[in-house]
Amino acid sequence: MRIPASPFYRFAIALPLAVACIVGAVFYPLLRDAERHIRAEVRAAIEQEILALDARFHDHGLEALRREVDARIRSAVDADAIYLLLGGDGTRLAGNLAAWPEGAPASDAKWFRLKDAGGHYIEGEVFVLFGGERLLVGRRSPLAAFRGSMINRMWWSATLIILVSGLLTWVFMAHLHRRLSSMAAAARRIQEGALSDRLHVGAGGDELDELALRFNQAFDEIARRIESTQHVSTALAHDMRRPLTALHNALEEALAETPRDDPLHQRLEALAGQTAEQLHTFAALLRLARLEAGAWQGERIECDLAEIAADAIELYAPLAERHGRTISARLSPTRLAVDRALVFQLLQNLLENALHHGGGNIEVTVGERQAAACITVRDHGTGVPEAALARIFERFYQVDASRSGDSGSGIGLALVKGITQAHAGQVRASNRGGLEIEVVLPLKPPAAAAA
Numbered sequence: 001m002r003i004p005a006s007p008f009y010r011f012a013i014a015l016p017l018a019v020a021c022i023v024g025a026v027f028y029p030l031l032r033d034a035e036r037h038i039r040a041e042v043r044a045a046i047e048q049e050i051l052a053l054d055a056r057f058h059d060h061g062l063e064a065l066r067r068e069v070d071a072r073i074r075s076a077v078d079a080d081a082i083y084l085l086l087g088g089d090g091t092r093l094a095g096n097l098a099a100w101p102e103g104a105p106a107s108d109a110k111w112f113r114l115k116d117a118g119g120h121y122i123e124g125e126v127f128v129l130f131g132g133e134r135l136l137v138g139r140r141s142p143l144a145a146f147r148g149s150m151i152n153r154m155w156w157s158a159t160l161i162i163l164v165s166g167l168l169t170w171v172f173m174a175h176l177h178r179r180l181s182s183m184a185a186a187a188r189r190i191q192e193g194a195l196s197d198r199l200h201v202g203a204g205g206d207e208l209d210e211l212a213l214r215f216n217q218a219f220d221e222i223a224r225r226i227e228s229t230q231h232v233s234t235a236l237a238h239d240m241r242r243p244l245t246a247l248h249n250a251l252e253e254a255l256a257e258t259p260r261d262d263p264l265h266q267r268l269e270a271l272a273g274q275t276a277e278q279l280h281t282f283a284a285l286l287r288l289a290r291l292e293a294g295a296w297q298g299e300r301i302e303c304d305l306a307e308i309a310a311d312a313i314e315l316y317a318p319l320a321e322r323h324g325r326t327i328s329a330r331l332s333p334t335r336l337a338v339d340r341a342l343v344f345q346l347l348q349n350l351l352e353n354a355l356h357h358g359g360g361n362i363e364v365t366v367g368e369r370q371a372a373a374c375i376t377v378r379d380h381g382t383g384v385p386e387a388a389l390a391r392i393f394e395r396f397y398q399v400d401a402s403r404s405g406d407s408g409s410g411i412g413l414a415l416v417k418g419i420t421q422a423h424a425g426q427v428r429a430s431n432r433g434g435l436e437i438e439v440v441l442p443l444k445p446p447a448a449a450a451a
Contacts, residue, residue: 011173016166020158027157031150038146042123042139043111049081050127050137057129062093065135069094080140082122088132097136106134113141179208183215190219248275303340305373306331309366312347316355325361327351332367336443338423346419349412350377350437357381357399358435368443372425375439383431392429393417413437 057065069083073096084095092099100106101122103114108128116122124138186199198219199212251272258265313327320327347364354362360380367374384392388399395414416439420427425441 011169013166015169016162019165020162023158023161024154027154031147031154034150035147038142039123042141043125046123046125046137046139050125050135053135053137054127062129062131062133065129066094069135078139080142082124082136082138082140084134084136086134086136093133095136100134100136104136112138116140176208183208183212187215196223248272251275300337300339302335302337303343305334305336305338305343305366305375308340308343309347309364309375312344312351313364315348316351320355320362323355325355327362327364329364330367331364334366334368334373336373336441338441342419342422346416346439347375347377349416350375350439353377353412353437354379354435360434371443373441373443375441376436378432378434378436380434383433383435384429386431389429389431393427 053065053068056068066085069085072081073083073094082095082097084097084100085093086100087093090100101114101116104112104124105126106128108126110126111124112126113121113123121141122138123141124136127135127137129135183199186197189197198216201212201216202209251268255265255268255272258268309329309331313329317327351362351364354377358379358381362380363376363378365374365376365378384399388397391397392399393413393416394410396410397414398410416437417427420439420441423441425439427437427439429435429437
């Protein structure tokens, strides 16, 4: 059987076993000492009784000894007492044994321990009288019953200890596991972009609360730095947009005044295209900043995602054909309340990313799955390195240039993530014979679901 990898489960198993071993190591020597003590007490009692019977024999003779043995048997003071008096010729004179026990010694002052016909252990001593008579005095030993009873009790005690300590350990480990799982889930949400989330800090102030507090302080610092970086990039985009707009307008005016056959016309046209692309990037950056700040005030209306996807595919199909590629679609009617312009922008960015950075034909899928709307765009290129999958939705992040000759601005997929989160959804990327990006949007907004 394979031991679970979690240290909690291993500890929950190891602790009760360790406790049981400690209990055995402590109590087994006590059992052995108790056995030795009882055996010594039994032997001392038998020897004392032999001395008393021997004195009776010396004072009053063999007949008095026989009567004394019979009297002791009839008195039933000790039901476990064993007596047998044999004459010199082996005839039975007195006692509660029918015959001399097999295996018992016949010589004087010999201690014996044997098992009788009933399965009981007998311990005793043999005393040879002056006339050759033999006297056997013994006891049915209580040690076997004592040992069996104590071993059973030890087993039951060990079982109870294992169960109780295992239960307590399991409860404690489950509580600890829940707390750590909660911390891990919160950290995962923060890693996925919920930068305002924090680890729960309890009122107990224990080590885990201290650890959560330290993590929260680190997350606060990370969020502050990210916010500072985003603020700088947004401010730059805002400040650069005005002069770029003026430059673009000037280029457009110069382009309109320059004849088409003039060599300057082509240069002005190229410069106007470059400034338009930069303005598009700055506009996307400002839109992303508003989405991340929760300041987007777009109107949500009930739309069919399949229709929005069909419009986006129709827009980009000619571009795909010029590159010798196709866009195939599996669109199921999927209605939910969204900002139509933002969702159209999301599909545009996904298709542009697949066209500019992917390879092969493109598949677009829209449908419902597990009470959520799913939009999937997949190309059949080389995919991206596994290490880059978790970062391609960061602003300005670009995968290695081997995927494409056109590096882009690194804003498109970040905007996809911002639009998705603005609709309380999730976005993820994976390599499945090419890069596949899946957007999952709840069919009901969180507030409606809660209501």
